Amino acid sequence: MLVGYMRVSKADGSQTTDLQRDALLAAGIEQTSLYEDMASGKKDDRPHLAACLKALRHGDTLVVWKLDRLGRDLRHLVNIVHDLTERGIGLKVLTGQGAAIDTTTASGKLVFGIFAALAEFERELISERTLAGLASARARGRNGGRPYKMTPAKLRLAMASMGKAGTNVGELCTELGITRQTLYRHVSPTGDLRPDGEKLLNR
Known part of the structure; x- marks a missing residue:
């Protein structure tokens, strides 16, 4: 079963999901299998995305118009797809930079594997920079963490x-x-x- 997810950033009517909806319907998704949020991609609170992910079952495929409609950032996206893969659910992107991603195919899995590797690389870089910053601060006599307001x-x-x-x-x-x-x-x-x-x- 194909399930579609759409999102626009503003809920004031200045943006609509019409283009996304048309593309998803053309891809063979039933109107009743479409989920829609009107919220910034950086927001954790996207109730219809949560409902969409909960409704997906083993063997289903989640379809999005563009990759940026789904994840807040690369790591969030990787975590979502990792969870879908563990549950036996595929992801397909219709257009944009992520159009080569279709985790139901071997080549699509390879592309997403590269994304996952980049996300892991980013995590390691952030960790290294944080540890280096703390070591530098300690060398100058400063301890890491939030400073005390009361002295x-x-x-x-x-x-x-x-x-x-x-x-x-x-x-x-x-x-x-x-x-x-x-x-x-x-x-x-x-x-x-x-x-x-x-x-x-x-x-």
């Missing part, structure tokens, strides 16, 4: 301020550049240290 100096000022009657907590947080949640995680309303505050001063 020892800010904490001492917060302790002194919170211990005084009439302190405006909102103004204090603005001055220190922290949220109320961060403040109260480190200091009590009376200026006493809390466990996170003790850890920060003892680091």
